[in-house]
Amino acid sequence: MVQISAKDEELIALLRVNAREPVASLARKLGLSRTTVQDRLNRLESSGTIAGYAVKLDREVDKGGMRAFMTISVEPRRQVDVARQLSRQPQFETVHSVSGKFDFLALARTTSAEDMDRLVDDIGAIPGITRIETAVILSTKLDRR
Numbered sequence: 001m002v003q004i005s006a007k008d009e010e011l012i013a014l015l016r017v018n019a020r021e022p023v024a025s026l027a028r029k030l031g032l033s034r035t036t037v038q039d040r041l042n043r044l045e046s047s048g049t050i051a052g053y054a055v056k057l058d059r060e061v062d063k064g065g066m067r068a069f070m071t072i073s074v075e076p077r078r079q080v081d082v083a084r085q086l087s088r089q090p091q092f093e094t095v096h097s098v099s100g101k102f103d104f105l106a107l108a109r110t111t112s113a114e115d116m117d118r119l120v121d122d123i124g125a126i127p128g129i130t131r132i133e134t135a136v137i138l139s140t141k142l143d144r145r
Contacts, residue, residue, distance in 0.1 A: 002047035007032065011040055012050070016144050019053045065111045067093075067137040070120070071102040078128030079103055085126045091119050102133075 004012075007030060014026055027037040044050040074082045079097065086095050086106065095106040110116040116134070124132055 002043060002049055004044075004049065008040060008044060008049075011037065012044070015050070065109055066113055066116050067107065067109045068116055069135045069137065070104075070106045070108055070123075071133045071135075072104040072106060072123070072129060073101075073131035074103040075128045075130055082126055082128045086123065089119065089123065091115075102131075 010030055011026060014021060014029060023037050023041070024034050027034045030037060032040075041050070072082070072086075083095065083097070083104070086092055086104065089108075091108045091110050093107045093109055095104055097103065098105045108116065108119060110119055116136070120132060120134055123129060
């Protein structure tokens with residue numbers, strides 16, 4: 001793992017806002033030369049610190065369907081099996097193991113409320129799951145991913 005400096009953290013923060021920002025513009029904002037910023041990018045990418053770049057769709061394009069956060073409680077010692085079963089559901093964008101009242105926090109996307117209801121029923125039938133709570137996303141106020 002590469003050592004990350006304060007300037008690297010600033011660079012990563014700028015890339016989170018706009019991963020396609022030109023290197024020359026990044027260099028100006030960081031007060032560094034273009035070559036230095038390009039070298040930092042190459043180092044962060046080759047070390048795996050920056051694992052990749054993704055497409056972020058405009059809200060108007062991406063507004064179809066329904067998204068919801070699900071909190072999932074699991075019987076003790078069943079987390080590995082449940083996580084494996086959840087990963088087989090293509091509707092889940094992310095599944096996180098978390099501390100606290102629940103064992104997993106998942107983000108699901110479906111095409112309709114009926115599909116979301118069916119997904120909740122399907123995952124509720126997975127052996128080891130004891131409780132599911134679903135919070136439908138009404139709107140997104142901030143997304144820096």
